[in-house]
Amino acid sequence: MSDHGSHGHDDVPAGEGKLFGLLAEYDTPGELVDAARKVRDAGYTDFDCYSPFPVHGIDEAMGIKRTILPLLIFGGGFTGLVGGIALQWYCNAYKWGWNISGKPTWSLPANIPIAFETTILISVLTAFFGMWALNKLPQVWHPFFRSERFGRVTDDAFLIGIESDDKRFDLEGTKQLLIDAGAIAVESCHKDPDLSKAVMPKWLLALIVASTAFALIPLAIAAKARNSKSSEPHYHIFPDMDFQPKFKSDQPNDLFADGRSNRGEIDGTIPRGSLNADDVFYRGLEGGDWTHGFPKTYPDGREFVIDDKLVKRGQNRFNIYCTPCHGYDGNGNGAVPQRVKLNGGAWAARNLVDPKADVIRMPNGQLFNTISNGYNTMMGYGAQIPQSDRWAIVIYVRALERAQNASLDDVPADQRTNMPGGTMGGGK
């Protein structure tokens, strides 16, 4: 079948389609490169080389321009970066700000990992789809696929294909060029003689139509659900997780006579660690009456020592909890009563140090009880101040009373000269 002379460029003999081009095979990758350079030098443009792997040097030999793909990928990556940051800003800072411990809703460092991933993701998608688009693939059919020789391109064949559309194409001349360039074989390739026969198999078409229709069903159901109203409640896929067989503490409960779900302590029992046996320390009681003294020991067995440290502790606690009403001097002139007075009110806090009032005459135990449980409008501080600190406050209040009603005789002799003016203001 060596005679091609009878059909020229546009001849269509029986059993053959229109001429598409010439395929020439070369023995080695190196020879392919050399031949490609000759074809290019002869001025051909509509030609390509086909090989089982990318042949080194062929781009330069064929004069292939560098692809713009890297630029596209850079654009994709930039879009991914900006889009990733914008997405996080929109979701977490703009549309639905998360207030976590008052921290700012927008802080870039914590958003960088996801911005990095979206940058990579969009770059990768651009690289992948961009490469196929620039290569004009998928293209499942090509006239060269009719050649058995072309089927070996993916195995061991190194081919040059010159298409008949090329301006310089001339069947004999082009063939001679390819042979001169070292071809071991040259063949002509034709388009399909009868394209009308090249239709998709019916079953494949049916499959595609059926699966497309099938894929639309969930979308149709979702669309219907979004555009119609229903009196039925939501469907619970796993109802045992949404409706758990349990009682919450404030729910009624038929199981118990009192009808409560929340169960109190059992009568006659004391929770572990709540015995609080020391009446003096925990309640300020001694023999059923308010104690005038102080506890002998702490619950852990340490001796209860009244020293400078304990008084300082009492002062510290007093200044935190008591001064807003009772004032730093204990005379009942704290910030709250002052404000009441400013607003025209008449209420005043109790004066703790007035020698004529009753606080100064209260037993220590009663003072302790007042701090623990409150008195008149004063609320109890038992929940906030531990017993040992309450006792420290009692001691400090006793010290305040003494100090506010002191005379010069109370000052040690060697300290009297340090007094401003040599006298004490409080000693009336």
Place this chain on the structure above:
Amino acid sequence: MSTVDTTSSATAETHHDESGKAREAFRTVTNDVAWIAEAPKPHKAWLAVLGVALVMLGIGVYSIYTVIMTGIGVWGNSNTVCWAWDITNFVWWIGIGHAGTLISAVLYLTRQGWRTSINRAAEAMTIFAVMAAGLFPLLHTGRPWFAWWMLPVPNDMGSLWPQFRSPLMWDVFAVSTYLTTSVLFWFMGLVPDLATFRDRNAAKGNNLKAMIYGLFALGWRGSARQWHRYERAYLILAGLATPLVFSVHSVVSFDFATSQLPGWHTTIFPPYFVAGAIFSGFAMVLTLLIPLRYLFNLQHIIKQEHIHAMCKIILATGMMVGLAYGTEFFMAWYSGNPFEKFAFVSRAFGPFWWAYFAMVSCNVLIPQFFWSKWVRNNNKLIWVLCIFVNIGMWFERFVIIATSLARSFLPSAWSYYTPTRYDVGVFVGTIGLFLTFFMLFFRYLPVVAISEVKGVMPEAHAGKGHH
């Protein structure tokens, strides 16, 4: 059909003695790889492994069904050890996947020609490992049907959006980007080889197979203009996958490192996790490929020197992991933080001491065998050692997760962890899933990157300047 010229006289003189030699070498590579998919009957050992894998997969399906229908209470997780086998397995599988990306991307960028023999199988391993990994956080949520809440989708819940500043969200993005990239990278590499399968089946008249392979080959023609863009895209994808693979395991380690828990709260975690990932991944590549290369006669493609190189990487990364173990202990002492000190003493000598010593012996001591050239030539021994490395890396993740949680700040919260059969079942199931996919891949797809192997053969540069 086309007409053929025998270009007798014109080309005879330009021919040299070497005529056809290069083509024969390329043809041999094609045949050596393609016969696996073309053999009329599968190998008996392949069938046996697939059978075992399917049984394991069945156990996994049953366990996952129970976990979803009953809730994750069927696992051994408790209030104290709230992350256990599930997250251990997640980190372990993700780590295994990383070797595939390292081989396909990092070794490509560093021009390691030997990677071409193993990169296809390693990338397949990556994809299947990431699929197995992804199951665990999904199941761990307890209600996987709400998993879409992690995606930033406009919704009916007051337009509630995910918390992007949570490392767990970073995980979602990192792992899904990683899976997408791995699949696309793998598929792109497959296309020229699928075209090979298409053309071979077409030549033999297997039209249905030719059509299926041809559909996925996208009409690849191997043209120089296509190869040009293909190679650019491949290089850039490799360049993108490299920082990605490091970011993925760093992000996975952030799940732990950004918490306050002693034993987790350390800055060493990202590099330590990445080294461990590469370590375990290479061990898994060898575990899979050593038997398969015997079964399918791939010894002259996956050569002994390639196994040597992988053993050396395992040795190097194993010692990095060992260095990390030592550094953790040093920092626990050097920081002067009593909680940190306690966490590490308890890790080595506490209730999970056996796991800690399994980890150290498998990950630090076992790889030392690879110093010996005799060991690196003894494939059966390498296979056994690699199994130990896989076990050791599993224990590393378990030790980090379980020992830290079981002994946290509050002694009243201390606890022990025992897996239930559903913990074991799901893990076995993911191994079954992985093996099933890998076996199917090995039977039906080109298991070696045929075109890439041809590109690095000496014959690829033959015939230059003969005219």
